[in-house]
Amino acid sequence: MKTRLQILSLLLLCAAIPAAAQNEQSPILIQRTVPVLGFTPPIPVSLEGFTGVAARVLNFDLYVQGFIVVPPAQAQYHIRGTDAVNVSGTVALANHTILARSYAGGNTRAQAHAFANDIVQAITGKLGISLLRGSVxxxxxxxxxxxxxxxxxxxxxxxxxxxxxxxxxxxxxxxxxxxxxxxxxxxxxxxxxxxxxxxxxxxxxxxxxxxxxxxxxxxxxxxxxxxxxxxxxxxxxxxxxxxxxxxxxxxxxxxxxxxxxxxxxxxxxxxxxxxxxxxxxxxxxxxxxxxxxxxxxxxxxxxxxxxxxxxxxxxxxxxxxxxxxxxxxxxxxxxxxxxxxxxxxxxxxxxxxxxxxxxxxxxxxxxxxxxxxxxxxxxxxxxxxxxxxxxxxxxxx
Structure with missing residues (x-):
């Protein structure tokens, strides 16, 4: 560590590429003001259809970017998809699809990271942290x-x-x-x-x-x-x-x-x-x-x-x-x-x-x-x- 204790004692993977996008429309943004050093409630989303690695990656990535996965009845946004062959999915707000993506290339983990990145941008209008310059x-x-x-x-x-x-x-x-x-x-x-x-x-x-x-x-x-x-x-x-x-x-x-x-x-x-x-x-x-x-x-x-x-x-x-x-x-x-x-x-x-x-x-x-x-x-x-x-x-x- 770079702290005093340290000074005294001291004295990859390619990301998935979106293969197709359909029914994609401009994001409907919920304005979430952040006061100085204030805190905001997480954005409630449902997550359906994903299993194994894809489900774990999506849960992790979304949670550490201000989202929380809840039952569909409690969700503001609904994320649905599959990882049967490749990862694909949609994001909907009030029955209005704001994102539809499918991914090819890379493995399931990389594709799930790519989808998480796109989800964050579709809902918040800001870039996600899952990808950087095309890679995880x-x-x-x-x-x-x-x-x-x-x-x-x-x-x-x-x-x-x-x-x-x-x-x-x-x-x-x-x-x-x-x-x-x-x-x-x-x-x-x-x-x-x-x-x-x-x-x-x-x-x-x-x-x-x-x-x-x-x-x-x-x-x-x-x-x-x-x-x-x-x-x-x-x-x-x-x-x-x-x-x-x-x-x-x-x-x-x-x-x-x-x-x-x-x-x-x-x-x-x-x-x-x-x-x-x-x-x-x-x-x-x-x-x-x-x-x-x-x-x-x-x-x-x-x-x-x-x-x-x-x-x-x-x-x-x-x-x-x-x-x-x-x-x-x-x-x-x-x-x-x-x-x-x-x-x-x-x-x-x-x-x-x-x-x-x-x-x-x-x-x-x-x-x-x-x-x-x-x-x-x-x-x-x-x-x-x-x-x-x-x-x-x-x-x-």
């Missing part, structure tokens, strides 16, 4: 054994099709995607020191980007993929540094006396938000990515903040706070309202829709489980654990 949405995370060593994995966002991308039995942490989703950065003790590696997922080749004496960790890639922020202790205290994507042209952005952690970029690439220590207290702060004056990001009522994550639309900052236990909090990025504590857990990462988070929470003993949270309904679904303790997930954008 992916996450990267670490799976850790009881001895503290682990591996970096990539998988679909619901945990399916997981693959280990590292093989060494060593401490690993803080994996993040490049914007093109073709590579990742992560921290590894493979060479006996916490170093930041760049790992090409296409070729399997990797190289050290930051291997300075001391701490090198918590890489965060700029939205355009050209720069990387990370935490280095090469000048003394762990501070925020930036470099070009290939590990050149280093620049120190902070020079705090305590320790900094968990840098993340604003979606416009102008700011870097991070956790720091000021007068003995943990705080969130931000600094211009080109260098400049540090600004405190107040989190009233949410002490000991860390792990900030800026939403892709720029409106929200999610983070971990600690009030005895670790909790996931969300607040407006402009500070117009205090944070709202949502659920027990750590290490939030936003989906591209800026309303769904993936995070990890305790599941017994040392183990952590990845979970998906719809912020505005507080719907939470756990992802099946891959190996040991799964944590520090990042959503591909």
């Amino acid at each position: 949405a992916r996450i990267v995370f670490k799976a850790q054994a009881a001895n503290g060593n682990g591996k970096i994995y990539v998988s679909d966002f619901d945990g399916a099709n997981a693959q280990a991308v590292t093989a060494e039995d060593t401490i690993v942490a803080a994996p993040v995607w490049t914007p093109d989703r073709l590579a990742i950065y992560y921290t590894s003790y493979q060479l006996g020191n916490p170093d930041v590696f760049y790992h090409d997922l296409t070729t399997g080749r990797r190289r050290v980007v930051a291997g300075f004496s001391g701490l090198n960790t918590s890489a965060s890639v700029s939205p355009d993929g050209t720069r990387v922020a990370m935490i280095l202790s090469k000048s003394g205290s762990p501070n925020v540094w930036v470099c070009d994507a290939n590990g050149s042209h280093w620049k120190q952005l902070t020079d705090t006396a305590g320790y900094d952690s968990s840098p993340c970029w604003s979606p416009d690439g102008r700011w870097i938000c991070f956790a720091t220590e000021i007068r003995g207290r943990r705080e969130l702060a931000k600094v211009p990515a080109s260098g400049g004056q540090l600004e405190i990001v107040r989190t009233p009522g949410a002490p000991n903040p860390t792990d900030p994550a800026w939403s892709p639309d720029g409106k929200w900052i999610a983070f971990t706070c600690q009030m005895g236990e670790f909790d996931i909090c969300v607040m407006p990025a402009n500070g117009s309202a205090p944070p709202m504590v949502l659920v027990r857990g750590q290490h939030p990462s936003w989906a591209p829709n800026s309303r769904t988070l993936i995070f990890n929470r305790p599941s017994g003993g040392y183990e952590q489980t990845l979970s998906v949270l719809d912020v505005f309904t507080k719907h939470v679904k756990d992802i099946p654990r891959i190996s040991g303790s799964d944590s520090e997930a990042e959503w591909a954008e």
Whole structure:
């Protein structure tokens, strides 16, 4: 994790392609206003005709995007279909069909994800999270054994099709995607020191980007993929540094006396938000990515903040706070309202829709489980654990 504990201890699949669409009309949208840090009731839908994998995928995808499956008599929208050969289905509102789709290519799981994406867009007018650039949405995370060593994995966002991308039995942490989703950065003790590696997922080749004496960790890639922020202790205290994507042209952005952690970029690439220590207290702060004056990001009522994550639309900052236990909090990025504590857990990462988070929470003993949270309904679904303790997930954008 990118929290203080980590710093101290650390010191795919093609998606289905719509084959046909018939009787498809403009969506009838139900306006659902979301007050600042307010919550909305889930959209009730019925789901009929689907079995096995298709039913499970549709239930999962819809639940973590603000829907709830209810009996037909209680539903506002009616989803009917089949997965007998390929996935196909319709969505109706008041006997009016607003979506009719059938899918070919890929397997049943991919087709069901594609249908879920289309359902979300038909009902809400917004893009779903199930697909990203034509493929099932992916996450990267670490799976850790009881001895503290682990591996970096990539998988679909619901945990399916997981693959280990590292093989060494060593401490690993803080994996993040490049914007093109073709590579990742992560921290590894493979060479006996916490170093930041760049790992090409296409070729399997990797190289050290930051291997300075001391701490090198918590890489965060700029939205355009050209720069990387990370935490280095090469000048003394762990501070925020930036470099070009290939590990050149280093620049120190902070020079705090305590320790900094968990840098993340604003979606416009102008700011870097991070956790720091000021007068003995943990705080969130931000600094211009080109260098400049540090600004405190107040989190009233949410002490000991860390792990900030800026939403892709720029409106929200999610983070971990600690009030005895670790909790996931969300607040407006402009500070117009205090944070709202949502659920027990750590290490939030936003989906591209800026309303769904993936995070990890305790599941017994040392183990952590990845979970998906719809912020505005507080719907939470756990992802099946891959190996040991799964944590520090990042959503591909």
